[in-house]
Amino acid sequence: MDAREAALRQAYGHAVRWLASLSDRPVPARASVDEIVRALGAGLPDDPGVPADVVDLLATACEPGLTAFPSGRFYGFVVGGTEPAALAADWLVSAWDQNCVMRAVSPAYTAAEEVAAAWLLDLLGLPGGSAVGFTTGATMANFTCLAAGRDAVLRRRGWDVARDGLAGGPAVRVLAGEDRHMAIDLALRYLGLGAPETVKADDQGRIEPGALRQALAAGGQGPTLVVLQAGDIHSGAFDPFPEAIRTAREADAWVHVDGAFGLWASASPAYAHLTAGCADADSWATDAHKTLNVPYDCGLAVVRDPPALRAAMGLRGDYLIQHEHGDPVDKVPELSRRGRAFPVWAALRSLGRSGVADLVDRLCRHAGAFAAGIAATDGATVLNEVVFTQVCAAFGDDGRTERVLARLLDDGTAWISGSTWHGRRVVRISVSNWSTTDDDVARALAAIRRASVTP
Incomplete structure (x- = not known):
């Protein structure tokens, strides 16, 4: 010792x-x-x-080689920091070193997972009784949900993927908006489904229900998955869930929502309207490290139909001590894994319902302050409708925007990354950290103004 x-x-x-x-x-x-x-x-x-x-x-x-990701001045990607109770709980996760596979082996972990899952469903307004799997991150959460959807739509056509694989079975169509996150394509590739059929989106990245209806009608009534998103990575925009989900239901499609950071809008009375109708989908993916601010390695895969998730992810082994009510291993791809539910429970218990709502509201308020400050900067233009936590701006042509980005990184006050949106180079700001303050935003805006001055 x-x-x-x-x-x-x-x-x-x-x-x-x-x-x-x-x-x-x-x-x-x-x-x-x-x-x-x-x-x-x-x-x-x-x-x-x-x-x-x-x-x-x-x-x-x-x-010296560490980037200050946990800083309140990091805005480069949609990653949060680590809320204090979640950080301390994660230290315990390493010290406890639990095998988080089976109920009988670690009842403490299973209890924390069940309590945290119930709290999450309540907080996010998702159907009670849905299965919640704790994955490595949003990519694997999308993979897990889409695996459940793939298998379910094939079962409806009499095809058993677990027994027969994909070869020789009915082709599965996947439709997704043209501004979807690349993690969707990656998850589909892992699942052997290939690239999705692209559906037209509006200038903010929201899928167009009319285009979705036309695409579904053109492909017949085969097994189909429709992927929607809560929070566009550039604009923060949310798909029109009521109409899009109703359209997908008419085609007997499984509806999945990629809500890596935006699903948390449901936790705030001020922003819950952005996810109206989202709960009518079949599955949802999010990342607790983003808006909830727990440590890395914590995605959340939520599936309305628990048997569908167990059928896709569950496994049996003679040496495993399996419980009649199911085990954590039935809901995720991995056997060996960290006790991800412990930090999630700690963050939710520490913040409470009002604390999570306040966290979401503060992130959105800071994004609004960024938008206002950039709009008041000479030569700068905010390009998106700032509805949540994302801000995209340009500083004239692509060359000048690139120079502003380079100066920002050289300055070091804040980390703000670039991207390409609608064929144009942009400065993209993602406000995701619980510790970001008004002063942090003011310092970052001052750095942006310094960087935008043409020498």
Whole structure:
């Protein structure tokens, strides 16, 4: 225990110093990969090392190469920080080192997963009794839900994927908006379904129900999946769920909603209108690390029909101690995995219903402040309707926008990434961190104004 305690104390000290540095440190990393490799040591030592010394070397060598993702001034991707209770719970996850596969093996984990799942369904306004699987992230949450959908629509046509595979079976159509996230294409590729049929979207990325109706009618009545989204990665826009889902239902399609960050709008009375009708879908994917701000490695796959999810993800083994009421392993692709539900439970218990709503509201308010500040900057144009947490702007032509982006990263005050939207280079701001303050936004806007001044 002495060696273990000394290593943990060393890690605690480095962690506290790292977190304390976030308010002032530049957001980009300050060291290259090659520099960190040299500091870590490229050759494997011949002899054992003292655990506390190993932790100290790791922290000291890596600190200059860390990007301040948990900082309130990181806006480059849709990633949150880590809410305090969730961070502490995640430390316990590593210390407890539970096998989170079966109810009989870790009743503590199964209980936390069941409580957190029920809270999530209530908070997000999704059908009670839906199955909730805790995956690595939103990509695997989409994969899990779409696997359940793929198998279900094929069963309706008398084809058993688990027994017979895909070869020789009815072709599964997948329709998705042209502004879908690339994770959907990746999940479909994993599932052997190929690229989706693209449905026209409007200038904010919202799927057009009329175009969806035409596409469905043109393809006949074969097994079909329709993918909608809650929160476009550029505009933050939400698909028109009532009409789109009604249209899909008429074609007997399975409806899946990719809500990686936007599904959390349902938790706020001020923004729940954005997800109106979303609960009528068959499955939903989101990422607890994004808007809820728990540590990485925590996606959520929600399926209305629990037997459909178990049929797609469940497995049997003679050595497994399986429970008649089901086990956590029945709802996700992995056997070995972290206790992801513990930090989710901790975040929800710490924030409560009003705290989650306030978190969503603050993120949206900061996005609105960014939009207003950029719109008041000479030569800048906000390109999207800022309805949630995303802001896209341009600073004249593509060349000038690129120069602004480069200066922002050199400045280091904030991390704001670029993208291409509707064929135009843009500055894309994603407000996702619970710790972002009004001062953080003001500092980032000042950096944007400095970067936008043409030399």
